[in-house]
Amino acid sequence: MTLPAGYRYSSVYAGIRKIEKDDLVLIVSDTPASAAAVFTTNLVQAAPVVLSRANLQASGGKARAILINAGNANCSTRTGERVAAGTSRAAAKLLGIPANQLLPSSTGVIGVELNPALIVDALPALVQGLSADRFQDAANAIMTTDLVAKTSTAEVELSGGPVRIAGMTKGSGMIQPGMATTLGYIMTDAAIAPADCARLLKAANETSYSRISVDGDMSTNDTLVLLANGASGVKLSARDISLFREVLEKVAQELASKIARDGEGANKLITIVVAGAVSDKDAVRIARSIANSPLVKTAIAGSDANWGRIICAAGYSGAKFDPRKVDIDLQGVRVCKGGLAAEFDEPKLKRDLDAQDVSISFRLRGDGKGSARFWTCDFTEGYIRINGSYRT
């Protein structure tokens, strides 16, 4: 798979995280790219989130580079703003780009001062290492409790020729997006106006990053960025937009569902499909409530076809529906019919639920047009082990 043209990547170990594994990443576009981002809606926002938002505003939706550190969230600290601004300025200077065309991101522990010298000292080697083929290194280096690096790539034939999309993302806990969650960066070499970038990213986010949940916690650092540098020489024309939007959505969904699959301690990716709701909004409410229920998630971990917990979680979601019109399928097997227990082969379904991919379908009879797809993971003892001693 060819990566989008005109981007270079680099990563080094700056000493921010305790274990020696690259923790500082740079993504550079050779020319100013149209840029858009969605950020956490948490009231408590990390300094890099505040600065990235301001930079996008000041640059009129243009960016040349993204600087990411793992191991420290640079949030709720005395020096947060200074550290974000200082390290961003130093990197921009070294790259010879305007400071407001650099977007900083951080992920890691909250409330611990981030030493800017660690980053500034590592910058020369980081810039030195920039290369078009270090995409995977960058994807590896942004991980925290992630077990696997998460990327997605696509190529799409527009009316002017082919363009490429490549995304990388990280995150496996604190995943409950009211919008974007965790960190995600999608690069394309299509030529797209900044305003279109913003619209396209917002739409893609709505049905991908905004539809996953691991534990219901929403981070202070969530950031999802789209860069479009036009290096393919192919402009996104009006008639290409819906096709491009579709492929971008697929990339975003693949990235997002990989986060859910890699949820802390998770063994299974759970895909929840809700249909027949009064509205899409109600469908999302039902899906999110099922996805966030520890009782549903532990039942799936135990391969237990406990549909009562599913209808119960839907019942407190705030969505309106008639419980007697609910059909629930697990792995394609009808377990609840009209709100009541259906006949099914329980030992066989239990074996089917041992799979790494579990599907929950929640359908309301009637003519409701609201539907939603949502991803989450099962809830295992591993989650507790990982999170019981994250700081220490």
Add this chain to the structure above:
Amino acid sequence: MTLPAGYRYSSVYAGIRKIEKDDLVLIVSDTPASAAAVFTTNLVQAAPVVLSRANLQASGGKARAILINAGNANCSTRTGERVAAGTSRAAAKLLGIPANQLLPSSTGVIGVELNPALIVDALPALVQGLSADRFQDAANAIMTTDLVAKTSTAEVELSGGPVRIAGMTKGSGMIQPGMATTLGYIMTDAAIAPADCARLLKAANETSYSRISVDGDMSTNDTLVLLANGASGVKLSARDISLFREVLEKVAQELASKIARDGEGANKLITIVVAGAVSDKDAVRIARSIANSPLVKTAIAGSDANWGRIICAAGYSGAKFDPRKVDIDLQGVRVCKGGLAAEFDEPKLKRDLDAQDVSISFRLRGDGKGSARFWTCDFTEGYIRINGSYRT
């Protein structure tokens, strides 16, 4: 401690739960008692919840008996309404009381048909066993995944003389009350008008059962009942009301906090106090968000003073506050001062957090008058073990 006069209790094993442990309970007042209840706000409501609500309406807030079964929720089943009505009628007939003066409750698995014959056949022995001193047996028999029986008693001197209050409750999972949670029954021998009963229970519920959370799941069967039979001969006069309300609230809080302490797999009771919020409503929002955060709860399980997760959970609670005005104390030790890390002896605090009682104080500087007290528990691997195979 003397129990309220004029009540008798009984329990038998009717064969509803798999293990042979009493699963059917009867509470009887010798005379018609004023009665009030709060129920789950889940859209999916168990048949006994629907019937109890209708009975209270029909009887004008009078009740003689409560019939409770454990082991089956009698919810989302084909025969639920018939089973609730039939078994209630049979019990009322045997007791010689109007059918609408009996309040049924069920707790257990959802979506499995409840065989009414098991209950009807056990009723004679159940009624036979009624005795004023079997309060504790009844409290034992309503348990499901509870590890300990939960009761609270109090005596209060009203202007006309002493009256007694005694409550029993069950619940250790699926605990996220938008109102009452799980099952709770509070009996008093004070003479109180039905309308006052309803007001007093509503107020007590607001600051007790509505302020606990184990896993954020809200059951389909939650019921909290107050009976006042007047057997003490002491009437609740207007000037006694605030005193009585206070004692009733203490009893309800003791019952509710015992549920949180006995949360599935929990080792610790966490008491969260929020102060300085814009309103009590905002304070509850912050407290509930902290209480429901799996990241906070796993950190406490690991005795990790991870206050970043606490401020982060408050940040997505929906409450408005300035993150730079937040002070957080763990076990009385300031860990976050003005939204930033405070200096503290980490190894010592880690040892302090090993206690079975953990306190989290979240205070906003300024003149906000909103405050709230909330109870939850830590989140351990035991929760996963219990819930991974509940049905099978």
